[in-house]
Amino acid sequence: MAPIKKNPANQINSKSLRARLDKSASHLFYQPAGTRSTPSPTQRTQSLLHVPKLLSSTQNDLQRLEKALTAAKSGSSKRAFQSLPRSLRRRTASHNVKRVPKRMRARALREMKEKKDDDVKAGGNTKKIKGILLKREKGLSKARKLYLMRRMRKLLRYTTHLKRKGQLAIVSPMLFRKALIRNQMKQLSIQIRDLKPSQSPLNNSVGSFDNSAAFALAKFKPHAIKYVKRQRDAAWLPTHIWHAKRAKMEKKWGFAISQTPTLKSHRNTHRKSVRDGCVVWDTSYTGTMVLRFIGNTAKAEMKAVLEYLSHNSKLKDGRAWYGNIFTGQEMNGPGEILRVKEDLAVRVHPAFYKVVYTMVRVMRKTNNFCFEMEDCRYALGSIDLVGPNALNAVASILYTTNKNSAQSRLFFKIQQVRDLDTIPVGTAISLECEDPRRYLHPTKHHSRLTNDEMLDAVLELSHNKGVDADIVKRLLTKEGRVSSYANQPSLKDLGRRRANADTERTIPKLSSDPTIPVLLVRHEIGFRLILPWFWVLPFWHQLTKVPHVFVGGLRQYHQVLTERGMLYFPTDYPFTPKGMHSSLLDTMDLEDKYVKKPAAKRVKYSQFRVYEDRELRGEHGTPFGSDWTFLKFLRLVVKDLKEYTKEGDKLVDYLSSRLKDSIADKPTQPFVLSSFFNSEKKLKVWLRDNWRKIYTAPNIADRPSRLNMLETAGIDDTEEVTWNNLSVFGKDHLNLRSNPLNHLVESLIESADFDATFKSKLAGDRGNFDTEGGKRVGETEESNDIEIIGAQDFNRVLEPDMDKDQELHYWLNLAAEKDFDQDQVDLDEEHKRIIANPQGLLEETNFFMGVFKRRPRKIAQLPIELARDLEVCPKRNRRLPVKMIKFTVISTGNPKKHARVYSSNGETNPGPENMIGYVTSANYNMSLGRVSGVACVAAEELHGYLSIRNIGETTFAQIQWSAIEL
Amino acid sequence: MKTKQKAPKLERIEGRLVKHGSARSFSYQEINRALYIRGDTPFTSAVKHVEKMLDKLSAKTGKRGVESFGNTKFITVIGMGKAIEKVLSLGVFLKAEKLYRVDVLTKSVGVLDEFRKETKSSRIINHETQTESLNTFSDTPERAGEHIVELADSSDDSGDDSEDDITMRKRNVSAVELRVWRKMV
Structure with a gap:
């Protein structure tokens, strides 16, 4: 490759540039002849910018610039559809003029033609313009096209035929499933033939009908035959x-x-x-x-x-x-x-x-x-x-x-x-x-x-x-x-x-x-x-x-x-069965996503240090959502411990100060218990005493109420409760439950009389769900059966000659016959x-x-017990009484859904024992300029200051809150 | 000298009071021309709102990029009841500090009061009567399924139907309106 020749005249550097500028601008300054070398002070003042001269000299340039700007504006490369507001833009507007609003269509068409000409000149795209001419010609094979056409023709023939008769054909989704096309056609024609023309017609040509049922649940019947399959x-x-x-x-x-x-x-x-x-x-x-x-x-x-x-x-x-x-x-x-x-x-x-x-x-x-x-x-x-x-x-x-x-x-x-x-x-x-x-x-x-x-x-x-x-x-x-x-x-x-009316704006009314x-x-x-x-x-x-x-x-x-500040169903209703289900589904979804990630890309929640001043590691409960069961046990355990020592809040302060020492020695000990008792031995004694207390009480009502939660089936009153009985150092399944508190709770659950599926869920082994042989509930066996669901039923509903009362009775009778x-x-x-x-x-x-699409499995089998964990009514036993609050963040912070709520009691750093609930909804409120939302918290702990911490974060946001009355 | 006659004080109707606002009518134009002040509207933010609205009035940009002035020459700032004081001090501030021309008008605005006679919620009663030892893990649907009701004699509760547990009443509240005129250039 030949070296680029450098032309010294064209070479641009600061020196040459300055020289050129001096040269070009020199005539703008007033400089009397013969005095150039040594200007006097008066001469210096005279050599100022001469504005009229400058203007007259640059006039041409400016005019040309202005012209170029206007020319660029009108002849810009911006296409018609690009100047539309967002809400009017359509994905296909770039190649289909019918997607552009009418007022701009002429321009769009012109641009399209120009573009096409350019393309053809360049030897490229020779497609015809869509929306004006035929659709693209290439693509489907001839046989496929033929099939589609035949199918459409038949479908159309049937629907129009039926509509003319005032009937509605309701085709089973099975029809389009697996059978051979010829068989499908055959079966369809048989069904069509069997539809008796004497059956009562609809009263309109568009196929609207009333789909209700008396004393029974109505079955959905798709309106258009074309879309039956998609509504399965x-x-x-x-x-x-x-x-x-x-x-x-x-x-x-x-x-x-x-x-x-x-x-x-x-x-x-x-x-x-x-x-x-x-x-x-x-x-x-x-x-x-x-x-x-x-x-x-x-x-x-x-x-x-x-x-x-x-x-x-x-x-x-x-x-x-x-x-x-x-x-x-x-x-x-x-x-x-x-x-x-x-x-x-x-x-x-x-x-x-x-x-x-x-x-x-x-x-x-x-x-x-x-x-x-x-x-x-x-x-x-x-x-x-x-x-x-x-x-x-x-x-x-x-x-x-x-x-x-x-x-x-x-x-x-x-x-x-x-x-x-x-x-x-x-x-x-x-x-x-x-x-x-x-x-x-x-x-x-x-x-x-x-x-x-x-x-x-x-x-x-x-x-x-x-x-x-x-x-x-x-x-x-x-x-x-x-x-x-x-x-x-x-x-x-x-x-x-x-089209036949005098004015386009209003269509004249007909008596019918x-x-x-x-x-x-x-x-x-x-x-x-x-x-x-x-x-x-x-x-x-x-x-x-x-x-x-x-x-x-x-x-x-x-x-x-x-x-x-109002509640949205189901997200903000975790105290109802369906709300709890939705909360669990959310959690499972997030967990699925987490597990799918490569290990290196995952946040290690188990290693995460929640509280800067404490050695404790691991997120509380599941890091994928709101762990209500965990919350319930946490509240009950903390309360029991407080009751036991009879020192109330002072104890928490005391223990917080002692926490570092105790945890440093034995990092794997259950956090709450160890922090409260400071030694394994004391804990054992406490547990033994309390188990005895529970099991020697003559009836359930006399037992310490909160300790009912610790009730186990496998331990009788004579057996000494040991550390191993509680199997605190249990399995470390997903490495997500290494939080010692989780271990404790898990062991309590394991020993409690819970549903087996629930246990397996908590154990992280979610493959054992009974899913009815791998099918989701509600799904039927696949078959080639072809049926027209409910066509007969439907057509019997309306008899044109009946008066209203007769019709109603006829219809009620039908319902009673279980035939409807x-x-x-x-x-x-x-x-x-x-x-x-x-x-x-x-x-x-x-x-x-x-x-359905994302999660066809397991849903039906989620344990109902779980749905009954929370209760807005405070009088019930065995449930955690909760309250809904609405809040606004008053400090910095951006709390999200599932953030943990702490009762801080004015403390700067709340600990795990202060966790009282979860945020169920939160978003940025434009009129407040802050995040506001709704949270579900343990009712008995609801007082004083509250703060919020996001999952996987260590910062606390202060909130202003008020309770929502349900 | 004539003594001013006070309007008679409205009687308090039994029940919980639910306040409803005045019936303002919707106009898209008004959104940028009227500012409603509440008792808890921060003063500075109200000033900023007013200035922004006045800016918008004067800086109407036409299609060709030429600034044109609309017919509207002022914006209104309205407050009633507790907010009157705030609106007036806002007016003084705008006039004295910001040198706007400000007119003050007084008026009265009708609002609706709703009085709800609260019947003691049966839900609460139920909770109170529920015993502590109920095993609620399975009780509810059974109880629901076996929900047996003793029907009262229908002739007895015929009067019940006409009973009005919600009373509505109109009330007038005094209000003040500022007109803040845009500065002529």
């Missing part, structure tokens, strides 16, 4: 397809639910929910059961049921109640009860819906009540709205049929209220609406009402003026909902009508157009719109067109609740079964908690 594990909400394009979906509680939008959303959620808009959710996964009280005892029965479910027998007509739903004494989680005349609509979280429904059914049977029960899980849907714009937004999509009705007038009076707090929780408004899709855009309502007028409307609403019993009846009865689907127009129908009953209820944080299942989507589409509306997922719901639903069981047997094994019911329904 989890039912789709009405807005599933809309959400699936815009959010991360998660299979939870038997539904596919949006977890979080793909857009960044933490700040947006806060702003929209607090300041300048509203956040909306499709909450159709909430289960609804309708209870109809009839006969002479209606009122008394209703009272009893209310008492049973809500522990509060009073509920005014036309109002809703929000709170925790019980079944007898067991708290399940949050729910709402709406009362209209003699009907109750109970809406609860899907995680425990089945439990509540079945328990109410059992209660009805036990007491010989005669109310009617209907499961409307898949028949009623709902949309939640939170934020200052919530009412305004929902008002802009609700077109009431009777504008002069009392409800409608009141509703439009309050629609502009910004603080939802103005309207009391439980206020309900029923409305009868038109199909919102008749209007091209949502309609904004401007009202010039004064504050007083709006308040009067709110007052009127609180006197039960908002609810029209007839409208609610339409919503809560099967025939009512079915009537709302009559002639439900498809989008195609609407488009056709719009359906009217839809809806119910708007003020819930704890916002409003909830309840409407028939197949009307959720049309309303949803309109709602998303309203400005300043932000669509959230489960995570956003959680955020909004945590910001308000596959889930139908003999009530007596069911009752007996549940009485015999009440826990079985909980276990059965456990799989609802499961995340």
Whole structure:
């Protein structure tokens, strides 16, 4: 390679540069001739910058620069879709013009063509432009394409054929599983042939139907034949397809639910929910059961049921109640009860819906009540709205049929209220609406009402003026909902009508157009719109067109609740069975992730020194989450020890000071015990005395209550309790339990009378779970059977010639014949079964908690005992009484979920004996500028100052807290 | 001289008081033009809010990058009840220290009071009657399953239904509104 020739003239260094600058700038300075060599002081002042001269000389340059800048701006390489706001950007917009908003489409198309020309010139991509011309030609093989086309053709033929007949084909997911394609086709055609045309048709062409069941649990029937296969594990909400394009979906509680939008959303959620808009959710996964009280005892029965479910027998007509739903004494989680005349609509979280429904059914049977029960899980849907714009937004999509009705007038009076707090929780408004899709855009309502007028409307609403019993009846009865689907127009129908209309904005109303009953209820944080299942989507589409509306997922719901210091189910409900399950699942998930990491990348929790001033090593409890069992034992042990020495808090101080010495000698000793007793010998004596105390007491009640926990099955009162009996130096399984305290607790558990699966879980050996032969619960044998589930059942539901009463009776009879639903069981047997094994019911329904895809195993078999560790009621024995608190961090620190809570009592460095609970939710609260959250702590220790420490960290954050009353 | 007549004091209704706010109406424009002050709003942060809002009013950037002034010439700062004092001192500060033109208006705002008659929660009663020695590991579902209720005579509780356990009442609260005018350039 030839060396680069250096041209001395072009060489740039500081010297040459300065020389050139001097040369070029010299003419700008005024320098009289002949005086250059020795300038006098006056001459020096004269040789200053001559601005006009400078400007005139650089004018050309500046102009050229300006021109270049403007040229660069207009002819920039920025494509049309790149200038869109985030929420309007689509992944495929770069190659599909139909993904770009209409107003920019011409530009996008032009750019695309230019780019294509460039590509072709460069000898590259010759693909046609997508969205305008055909789809890409290469890809699938000819045979595959042929198959797909044939399949589509057939499916389409069948669906259109059936729809024309007014029937809905419900195809088993099995159909598309393993059978040969030809066989599948054959079987399908047989099934189609067998469908008798005489069976009763649907009352609409879009396939909407009412899927409810009386005295039984309704079975989900997918709406569209095309998507049967995808709904095997989890039912789709009405807005599933809309959400699936815009959010991360998660299979939870038997539904596919949006977890979080793909857009960044933490700040947006806060702003929209607090300041300048509203956040909306499709909450159709909430289960609804309708209870109809009839006969002479209606009122008394209703009272009893209310008492049973809500522990509060009073509920005014036309109002809703929000709170925790019980079944007898067991708290399940949050729910709402709406009362209209003699009907109750109970809406609860899907995680425990089945439990509540079945328990109410059992209660009805036990007491010989005669109310009617209907499961409307898949028949009623709902949309939640939170934020200052919530009412305004929902008002802009609700077109009431009777504008002069009392409800409608009141509703439009309050629609502009910004603080939802103005309207009391439980206020309900029923409305009868038109199909919102008749209007091209949502309609904004401007009202010039004064504050007083709006308040009067709110007052009127609180006197039960908002609810029209007839409208609610339409919503809560099967025939009512079915009537709302009559002639439900498809989008195609609407488009056709719009094309023929004079104005594009509104489609003229037809007399056959359906009217839809809806119910708007003020819930704890916002409003909830309840409407028939197949009307959720049309309303949803309109709602998303309203400005300043932000669509959230489960995570956003959680955020909004945590910001308000409220509890989110199931995360903040560890004292309920389902909440505890969710907590355990979280822990297991994190542990799985940890184990999958290579050893070198793992945090060594066992070696981690939690307290800087103490030698103790290892994180407390499991480092993967909240270890409730550990907490329970810790609290009980610490308390017992305090009681034993009768010195109370002083002891802790004393021991803390002695700690270093004692631990330094014997690092493997159980921390708490050794720290309290300072020697193994003393501990042994203590244990021996206490075991004797326990076992010589004549009955359980006389034994020291806290020591009941230490009760063992294998040790009788004559045997001397030795160190080995407790097997404190037990297995060191995952090397995660090397914390001596863990050893102690583990040994206590091992000796206690616990479920074997639970023990094995704690022992770290989780491979022994009974998973029913390797299958998840609820999964059936694979087979090639082809069936059309429930088609016959469904079609029998509606007989067009019947009047409403007849139809209802016909339908109830069907239910009684056990023919209506596959889930139908003999009530007596069911009752007996549940009485015999009440826990079985909980276990059965456990799989609802499961995340099917990620964790198909073990879920059903988690021990129920564990779920009963915590209790919000302080009177119970053998459980750890807990309280929920909301907190704000007042020092520096960023506590996360599962952080440990300490009662610091003003001490700077709390020790393990001060640990009293876990943080269940925490996030950065934008309005406070700090982290706030919710924690679950031992109730008896809840006083004074609290501090928080994250897992794997040594710093403590101070918090300000207040208890949440449940 | 005329003596001022005080409005009669409202009677206290039995039950727990739940306060509801006034019925402000939602307007997207108002968000950047009105500031609501609470009793616990920090003074300095309120001043900063006001200045930021005034900045936004004057620095409206048009499409072509030219600064234009909207029609709005002032922002409002509103506080009621306990916050009146804070709002007024804020006004004085803005006028004297920051040299803004400040107008003060007084008004009264209607709010809603809700009185809830608390029935003694049966849940608490149940807890109290529960004995210590209950083995709760298995008791609950059984008890729930065997939940037997004695029905009261339905004629007895007919009056129960009409009983209003929630009473709502309107109340007027005095409030003060500041108009802080933007500085003309």
